Amino acid sequence: MTKLLPSESDILYRLADTLESRLPQNGGDPSSSYSAKLLARGPDAFLKKIGEEATELVMAAKDNAADRIVYEMADLWFHSLVALAHYKLRPEDVLRELARREGTSGLAEKAARNEAK
Numbered sequence: 001m002t003k004l005l006p007s008e009s010d011i012l013y014r015l016a017d018t019l020e021s022r023l024p025q026n027g028g029d030p031s032s033s034y035s036a037k038l039l040a041r042g043p044d045a046f047l048k049k050i051g052e053e054a055t056e057l058v059m060a061a062k063d064n065a066a067d068r069i070v071y072e073m074a075d076l077w078f079h080s081l082v083a084l085a086h087y088k089l090r091p092e093d094v095l096r097e098l099a100r101r102e103g104t105s106g107l108a109e110k111a112a113r114n115e116a117k
């Protein structure tokens with residue numbers, strides 16, 4: 001795997017900044033911005049897109065089509081970032097949660113959850 005360029009490695013944060021600026025309360029203009037339009041329409045609009053993009057990703061994966069998997073995953077991540085912006089969350093919040101989970105097997109985590117019930 002080739003190393004990411006600096007402009008690639010911080011794209012999640014730059015995109016999150018851009019999406020924040022597209023929120024209706026920050027003056028996002030639906031006539032000139034796709035994400036402002038989506039955010040102005042509210043959760044039903046961007047949550048529907050997340051569902052569609054997830055389905056397209058599944059279809060690409062079922063076809064074992066690497067290029068399409070990357071493309072559809074990018075669409076899914078993008079629309080998920082739109083949702084994060086609406087809910088005043090940041091990619092850093094998700095990365096922090098993944099880092100917190102690091103080293104805990106999903107099997108161990110599930111067993112601990114079932115024990116607590």
Ligand SMILES: N=c1c2ncn([C@@H]3O[C@H](COP(=O)(O)OP(=O)(O)OP(=O)(O)O)[C@@H](O)[C@H]3O)c2ncn1[C@@H]1O[C@H](COP(=O)(O)O)[C@@H](O)[C@H]1O
Nearest residue numbers: 015018019022032033034035036037049052074075078079
């Ligand atoms: N990364 C993206 C990005 N990925 C996907 N998309 C858009 O997401 C949509 C994907 O939906 P579909 O594939 O279903 O295409 P569609 O049929 O045209 O979509 P709908 O009309 O059904 O919503 C397309 O319009 C894509 O252009 C994106 N639009 C914007 N960005 C980033 O967001 C920034 C801000 O964009 P604006 O808000 O438009 O200024 C851009 O500079 C980019 O960095």
